[in-house]
Amino acid sequence: MDFIDKMTSTSKEWSREAAQTLYDQPLMDLLFQAQTVHRQNFDPNKVQTSKLLSIKTGGCAEDCSYCSQSARNGSTLPASKLIEVERVLAEARRARDGGATRFCMGAAWREPKDRDMDSLVAMVEGVRALGMESCMTLGMLDDNQVVRLRDAGLDYYNHNIDTSERYYPEVITTRTFADRIDTLNRVKEAGIKVCSGGILGMGEETQDRLDMLVTLANLDPAPDSVPVNMLMPQADTPLADAAPVDPIDFVRIIAVARIMMPRSYVRLSAGRSDMSEEMQAMCFFAGANSMFVGETLLTAENPEEDKDALLFAKLGIQAETAAGQSAKAAE
Numbered sequence: 001m002d003f004i005d006k007m008t009s010t011s012k013e014w015s016r017e018a019a020q021t022l023y024d025q026p027l028m029d030l031l032f033q034a035q036t037v038h039r040q041n042f043d044p045n046k047v048q049t050s051k052l053l054s055i056k057t058g059g060c061a062e063d064c065s066y067c068s069q070s071a072r073n074g075s076t077l078p079a080s081k082l083i084e085v086e087r088v089l090a091e092a093r094r095a096r097d098g099g100a101t102r103f104c105m106g107a108a109w110r111e112p113k114d115r116d117m118d119s120l121v122a123m124v125e126g127v128r129a130l131g132m133e134s135c136m137t138l139g140m141l142d143d144n145q146v147v148r149l150r151d152a153g154l155d156y157y158n159h160n161i162d163t164s165e166r167y168y169p170e171v172i173t174t175r176t177f178a179d180r181i182d183t184l185n186r187v188k189e190a191g192i193k194v195c196s197g198g199i200l201g202m203g204e205e206t207q208d209r210l211d212m213l214v215t216l217a218n219l220d221p222a223p224d225s226v227p228v229n230m231l232m233p234q235a236d237t238p239l240a241d242a243a244p245v246d247p248i249d250f251v252r253i254i255a256v257a258r259i260m261m262p263r264s265y266v267r268l269s270a271g272r273s274d275m276s277e278e279m280q281a282m283c284f285f286a287g288a289n290s291m292f293v294g295e296t297l298l299t300a301e302n303p304e305e306d307k308d309a310l311l312f313a314k315l316g317i318q319a320e321t322a323a324g325q326s327a328k329a330a331e
């Protein structure tokens with residue numbers, strides 16, 4: 001197991017070449033390595049489930065070309081206001097009663113306004129009081145906002161890097177790759193766990209997908225959660241006609257992510273409703289161990305919860321409980 005010991009060393013700086021070597025192996029070798037790393041770090045038959053709620057939808061000032069919430073994409077999605085704290089907590093309670101252990105709240109903003117901070121803080125405190133982990137995705141944050149969210153008990157902050165630094169300007173022009181890394185560093189330094197990943201299927205090359213993983217794996221520490229999205233092309237966006245991602249290429253990226261970030265939760269996110277059961281099973285074998293549940297992911301469709309329960313039963317997978325998470329965290 002020399003290879004795996006070397007590859008799972010926490011001090012290792014990953015290079016594109018090392019990532020490419022992993023990726024180019026025969027699929028069965030790659031899957032075997034990924035599953036071996038996975039078993040060294042996680043229960044292979046447990047998957048963490050999160051629920052995502054859009055707390056402010058549409059009318060976003062950013063121009064992310066995959067997103068139907070961008071006002072610049074000519075979106076017809078109406079812009080909503082930040083929803084009330086009580087409504088958010090009612091949804092969180094429902095999610096907890098349905099078995100979700102983490103509640104993620106997403107707002108379509110370039111960054112939060114200071115006038116919204118009291119409500120955001122109350123949402124985090126309320127979700128924590130329900131015994132769930134809290135996660136927010138609100139765009140860029142300044143130092144003050146990070147401290148307020150940290151002091152409220154925010155567990156995770158999601159801020160995706162989306163793709164490689166090279167390809168990033170093809171996807172977004174209203175903020176830079178460096179802006180994203182700055183926010184991630186600010187969050188990390190405040191002691192909030194980082195959730196950061198990206199999207200496959202935006203016209204990028206394999207090298208961009210691998211470079212994205214290299215950036216994430218070298219964040220030191222790597223993000224606690226790594227969502228890997230498969231683009232669901234949205235009408236009205238510049239990527240409406242993007243070519244679909246090859247399923248085996250997607251599984252390879254999951255496996256490489258697992259090997260490069262052995263202790264991170266690798267999450268199947270948007271695009272799961274377009275994946276067959278067999279593809280999802282291969283992703284779990286490749287090391288994916290987290291997923292969103294619920295009917296919609298912000299604006300993209302997600303498989304219904306009973307379908308997920310059926311798939312878990314077929315595969316003998318159990319949803320990770322909050323107690324399971326604490327036991328692992330304490331190891």
Ligand code: SF4
Nearest residue numbers: 060062064067070108
């Ligand atoms: S992905 Fe987020 S930041 Fe980008 S346009 Fe959509 S809502 Fe705005």
